[in-house]
Amino acid sequence: MSIKDLAQHLNISIGTVSRALNGRADVNPDTRKRVLAAAKAMGYVANQSGRSLRQGATNVIGFTIETNVETKSQGDTFFMTVFDGVQTVFARHKLDLVVLLCSSDDDPFDHVRRVVSRQFADGLIISATQRQDPRIDYLIERGIPFVTLGRSLSGGEHSWIDMDFEGVAAQSVARLVARGHTRIALANTTRGINLSYVFEDAYRAALADHGIAYDPDIVLRGDITELGGYQLCEKLLALPNRPTAVVLVNESLAIGFYRRLHEAGLTPGRDMAIIGFRQSPQARFLSPALTCYRLSLHDVGVELAQSLLATMPAYKDLYPLGTVQKIWPMELVPGESDPPLRR
C-alpha cells in the first residue's frame, strides 16, 4: 500500500496525491477531497522512511534518558510528566516524540553518537547532564539541534533548562537556620552528574551567608534512591556530633530517611529536620508531611519543546526565543518535617 497504489486507484498521478495529502495550495479542492477520502478509506499513511529520505528530515524528536542513572533515581513519574508536556507542543507540528533509552551497559556518548549519525531524529533532548559532557560538544560540532534538561560546563551557548537547585539549597538552609538549626547536613549524590556540584556549591554559599562553617564530614553522598536515602541516614545517625537537620538533593531519599529514622525509634521532623527536594506523589504521602518544593514538570516539558524548536531552522521563526538558558523556579511547600529545633 504505497502512494502509487493510491494514485492508481484514483487515476491521477502520484505527484498530485502527494500534494493533496500535504496540504499544498495548488490542488483542486475536489481532487483534494477525493484523495483524502480515498486515503482514509484505504487506510493509507505515508511511509516514514520514504518521506524522511526525500525531505532529509525525519519529523522525529528524540528524548534520551538513561535506564540506569535516572530511572532508579527519579523513580516516579518525573519523566512521564515532562514527556507529556513536550508532546503537547510537538503534536501541533506533527513531530513525533520518541524516547531513546540508553541502557545500563551502554555509554551515553556512544549512544548519542549512534542516534545522530543514523539520522534517527531531527532534534534531541538529552538529560542527566554531566559536569563535563562530551555529548554537548559533539552535538554542537555536528550542528544537531538540541536542548538539555540540566546544565553542564560543556558547550557554552546551547539551550538548557534546569531546576533551581541553588534556590532550593539557599531557601532550605535559610529556613532551617531561622528555625534554630546550625548543624545542617547535605545528602547529595555522587559526583559526575552536574547537579551534585551545583547543589553543593549553593549549599556552601548559603551556609556562608549565615555564618556557618562548612563541614565536609556532614556532606554525604550516595545513590539517589530510596535505599540510598536509607543508607545515608544510617551514616548520618552514626556521626559524632550528629546534625539536627538535613537537606536532600532528591525526594526519593526521603523515603529511605523516614524508614531508617523509624527503625532507630526516631521521628522525622522532631528528631531530625528534613527538607526534601521536589514534591513528588510519593513524598506527598509521607507522614509527617515532607517540606519540599513544587514545580510543574508538564510546563518544563512544554518549555523544553519550545526551546528545541527555537533552535531548529524550520521552526525558529515560530519560536523566536533564541538560546534559552532557564533555571526553573520551585515553590516552597511547607510541611511538618522541619519544625523549629527544640533546645
Place this chain on the structure above:
Amino acid sequence: MSIKDLAQHLNISIGTVSRALNGRADVNPDTRKRVLAAAKAMGYVANQSGRSLRQGATNVIGFTIETNVETKSQGDTFFMTVFDGVQTVFARHKLDLVVLLCSSDDDPFDHVRRVVSRQFADGLIISATQRQDPRIDYLIERGIPFVTLGRSLSGGEHSWIDMDFEGVAAQSVARLVARGHTRIALANTTRGINLSYVFEDAYRAALADHGIAYDPDIVLRGDITELGGYQLCEKLLALPNRPTAVVLVNESLAIGFYRRLHEAGLTPGRDMAIIGFRQSPQARFLSPALTCYRLSLHDVGVELAQSLLATMPAYKDLYPLGTVQKIWPMELVPGESDPPLRR
C-alpha cells in the same frame, strides 16, 4: 556524509562499501579493513531512512506506553526496568528499542494505527491492555508482529505476558484467612483495563474457596495512584462493619493507605491488615514493612523481547517459542502489614 562520499574517498564503488560495512562474505579482507577504518575515521554510519526504504524494515521495535494511565500508576521505574531487559535482547540483533508515548489526549487505538501505517517499527510491544482491545485485532489483521504486556479477551492467539494476578489474589486471601480475617476488602482499579477483571475474579474465587461470601460493598475502585490509595482508604474507614483486611491491586495504593491510616490514628497492620501487590522500591521502605510479591521486571522484559522475536519471520528460527502466553510468577515477600487478627 553519505555512502557516496565514503566510496569516493576510498576510490571504490558504493556497492563494495555497503557490502563491507554489512559484513558480507564476498569482500576482500583488506578492502573491508580499509572501509571500516575510513568509516570510523570519518564518523560514517548508514542513514537509517535509506536502509529502511531499501530493506523494507526499520530495525526498530516500538514499545508503546500511555502517559496518562500507566505512568501515574506504575511510576516509571516499572517500565524502565522492563525496558532494560528488553534492550539486552534487542541489542544482540542491532534492533533499536524506542518508546512511543501515547499522550493523555491521544486515543491508544489511533496511536497504534498511526505508528503501524507509517511503518515506524518492525514490531511492537503494547501495554495497558483493555479487556476488549481493538489494537490487538488491528495488529493481527495487519500482520504486524507484536506482543502485549497484559492479557485481553481480544485477538485469541497472540503472544502475551502478564503478571500473576490470580496467584496474588488467591495467595493473599488464603494468607489473610489463615490469619483470622474473614472480612477482606479489595482495592481495585477502574474497569476497562483488563487486569481489574482478572484480579477481581480471582479474589472472588479465592473467597469462595474459603467459604466467604462475596460482598460487593467492600470491593472499592479508584485510581492506581498514591492519592487513589488515600481516597480508597478513606472510603474503607467510613464503611459500616469495617473490613479488617484489604488486598491491593497495586502497591502505589499502599502509600496512600498508610498515610490515611496514620491520619486516623491507626496503624497499618495492627488496625488494618494490608497486602500490597508488587515489591516496588517505594513499598520496600514503608513501615511497617508491606507484605507484597516480588518479580523480576528485567526478566519480564527479556521474555517480552524474545516472545516478540519469536513472532518475527526474520528471527523466529532463533527463538522457536511459538506463541507465548505466560503468566509471570510472583513470590511472596512477607512483611509486617498483615499480622494475625486480634480478637
Place this chain on the structure above:
DNA sequence: CTGAAAGCGCTAACAA
C-alpha cells in the same frame, strides 16, 4: 491545476 521525472541513501541482483 496536473503529470512527468529526478533523486534522497541505501542494498541487492547481476554483470564483469
Place this chain on the structure above:
DNA sequence: TTGTTAGCGCTTTCAG
C-alpha cells in the same frame, strides 16, 4: 572480488 544499476516511497521541481 568488484562495479553498475534498479528501485524501495516519497516530495518537489519543471513543463504543460
